[in-house]
Amino acid sequence: MGNEFLLAANKLNPGSNGYGGSPVYVLYIHAIEMALKSYLLRMGVEKPRLRRVSHNLTRLLEEASRFGLITSDADTDNIVDRLTTATRDAAIRYEMPYEMPLTDDVKDVATALIQDTQPATPMPGDNCHE
Numbered sequence: 001m002g003n004e005f006l007l008a009a010n011k012l013n014p015g016s017n018g019y020g021g022s023p024v025y026v027l028y029i030h031a032i033e034m035a036l037k038s039y040l041l042r043m044g045v046e047k048p049r050l051r052r053v054s055h056n057l058t059r060l061l062e063e064a065s066r067f068g069l070i071t072s073d074a075d076t077d078n079i080v081d082r083l084t085t086a087t088r089d090a091a092i093r094y095e096m097p098y099e100m101p102l103t104d105d106v107k108d109v110a111t112a113l114i115q116d117t118q119p120a121t122p123m124p125g126d127n128c129h130e
Helices: 003-012 022-042 047-053 057-066 076-094 103-116
Strands: none
Touching: 003 022, 003 103, 022 047, 022 057, 022 076, 022 103, 047 057, 057 076, 076 103
């Protein structure tokens, strides 16, 4: 889960280590959310519990850590916290908060989280039907 959103964000990301538009951030945010939720489902967390956490990436990451997730990117907590702030009250849809991280930093964290949550989320291009 989340791989398709990561691939789409990568295509839209200008790669200039600058700030992308809202669609780029929203796709990376969704990739992160899907990776964490699929990991938690694999760990036995029930869907109603995930619904209570909703789209709060910080809470999802905290929950995944309690279930043993070890993140490989040192910026994960910082980036996830900043993205959570940007998604509060759907703010990212209507205004681009100035505290947004660089898109390449978000890309790195999203890519690492998808790898870190393996095998719950195969990497883009992996054949999950084998």
